[in-house]
Amino acid sequence: MYKLLFSTLIATAFFWSVRHAPEPLAPGDAVADVLLRLGDDPVAHYPDTTIEGVSVEAGRGIMLTGFATGPGGSKNGKQSKHYVCTACHNIEKEDPDLSVSDPQARLEYARENGLPFLQGTALYGAVNRTSFYNGDYEQKYGSLVEPAREDLREAIQLCATECSQGRALEPWEMESVLAYLWTIGLKMDDLILSDEEKTQINQALKGKGDAAAAIQLIKSRYLSGSPATFAAPPEDRKAGYDVDTTDVENGRLVYELSCLHCHENERYSFFRLDDSKLTFQHLAKHFSRYTEYSVYQVGRYGTSPVPGSKPYMPNYTLEKLSHQQMEDLRAYIEHRAGYER
Ligand code: HEC
Ligand code: HEC
Numbered sequence: 001m002y003k004l005l006f007s008t009l010i011a012t013a014f015f016w017s018v019r020h021a022p023e024p025l026a027p028g029d030a031v032a033d034v035l036l037r038l039g040d041d042p043v044a045h046y047p048d049t050t051i052e053g054v055s056v057e058a059g060r061g062i063m064l065t066g067f068a069t070g071p072g073g074s075k076n077g078k079q080s081k082h083y084v085c086t087a088c089h090n091i092e093k094e095d096p097d098l099s100v101s102d103p104q105a106r107l108e109y110a111r112e113n114g115l116p117f118l119q120g121t122a123l124y125g126a127v128n129r130t131s132f133y134n135g136d137y138e139q140k141y142g143s144l145v146e147p148a149r150e151d152l153r154e155a156i157q158l159c160a161t162e163c164s165q166g167r168a169l170e171p172w173e174m175e176s177v178l179a180y181l182w183t184i185g186l187k188m189d190d191l192i193l194s195d196e197e198k199t200q201i202n203q204a205l206k207g208k209g210d211a212a213a214a215i216q217l218i219k220s221r222y223l224s225g226s227p228a229t230f231a232a233p234p235e236d237r238k239a240g241y242d243v244d245t246t247d248v249e250n251g252r253l254v255y256e257l258s259c260l261h262c263h264e265n266e267r268y269s270f271f272r273l274d275d276s277k278l279t280f281q282h283l284a285k286h287f288s289r290y291t292e293y294s295v296y297q298v299g300r301y302g303t304s305p306v307p308g309s310k311p312y313m314p315n316y317t318l319e320k321l322s323h324q325q326m327e328d329l330r331a332y333i334e335h336r337a338g339y340e341r
Pocket of ligand 2: 087088118119254255258259260261262263268269270271292293294295298299303311312313314
């Protein structure tokens with residue numbers, strides 16, 4: 001009898017200590033979980049999985065194909081007839097150092113990892129961000145960005161209707177998209193941390209260090225919002241942006257990893273781009289003109305959306321295409337067109 005009571009006590013103590021033992025950082029730990037373990041406030045965009053039909057699979061389907069199976073096995077109607085989310089957003093990590101938004105580092109990372117180079121910010125890590133449509137996006141969408149600035153659900157809804165030119169997501173679709181986005185949140189391994197910094201975080205996790213400092217340290221290694229600076233075409237379009245030299249090979253990367261992602265075989269646009277001399281000559285001729293085919297024009301201003309009826313081209317902010325990269329692209333296009341400048 002006593003023996004039984006004693007072993008129950010031991011077992012209870014054992015399980016209590018396991019449950020409450022501070023766990024060290026493990027490979028693959030999600031950044032959001034570690035922050036919670038350190039006592040940070042939970043974010044508001046955890047999915048509501050009590051809604052019928054909500055699943056990671058449905059969210060992934062909506063984002064990659066526009067389609068998903070919802071409540072009671074019903075099929076939804078396609079989210080947008082023009083676009084899927086991955087036309088404009090990567091769903092993998094796209095920045096080698098997540099604490100800066102550097103388009104050249106991203107272009108090289110995209111080449112190394114076989115990713116496209118796009119106008120939208122990667123949705124990998126979107127759940128870790130706390131502000132959306134930052135900087136100059138207010139100029140483009142006006143008061144529509146206000147509710148979306150600090151609310152991921154509103155940001156997704158804005159993009160579904162404005163960027164994708166599609167319909168609003170239903171509640172089960174929205175929560176499914178969030179459920180999927182939580183599977184592509186940042187991992188501790190994605191952050192650049194020295195061994196000492198990892199030790200500091202481990203100490204804090206054990207309750208022996210400064211938890212607030214550890215939270216701050218982790219958050220300093222990724223951006224809580226993606227910066228966005230709009231730019232205009234160069235004042236003198238013939239002369240172009242003021243850069244010292246141009247790099248044709250870098251321009252080829254922009255063309256292939258960005259422009260062709262949407263324009264090859266009319267994937268997302270009726271305007272077809274390919275590798276032929278005629279295409280390059282067309283682009284080269286219009287580059288410095290004031291026409292709808294000027295890459296300066298469409299690159300910096302995008303094309304205007306006609307709600308629901310036509311795909312449009314999103315503009316590139318300076319964080320997504322630098323002036324240098326634009327000039328490299330021009331040099332590549334002129335080179336392939338057989339132009340000398
Ligand atoms: C035609 C291009 C396009 C499509 C399609 C598109 N987006 Fe976007 N999205 C953008 C651009 C451009 C932004 C501007 C802010 C940024 O991403 O840096 C944006 C912003 C966002 C943001 C806020 C990101 C941030 O950190 O500021 C979210 C979230 C988002 N989109 C989700 C989606 C989802 C989900 C879909 C599919 C239903 C989708 N988008 C489809 C272009 C697009
Ligand atoms: C996210 C997809 C996307 C990307 C990336 C993209 N475009 Fe576009 N682009 C479009 C769409 C959509 C249109 C609207 C024209 C249409 O489909 O009717 C367009 C329009 C254009 C036009 C005007 C054509 C017309 O009929 O008025 C040009 C020129 C152009 N793009 C060049 C480029 C170049 C150069 C790049 C690379 C720097 C690029 N695009 C990247 C989607 C994209």
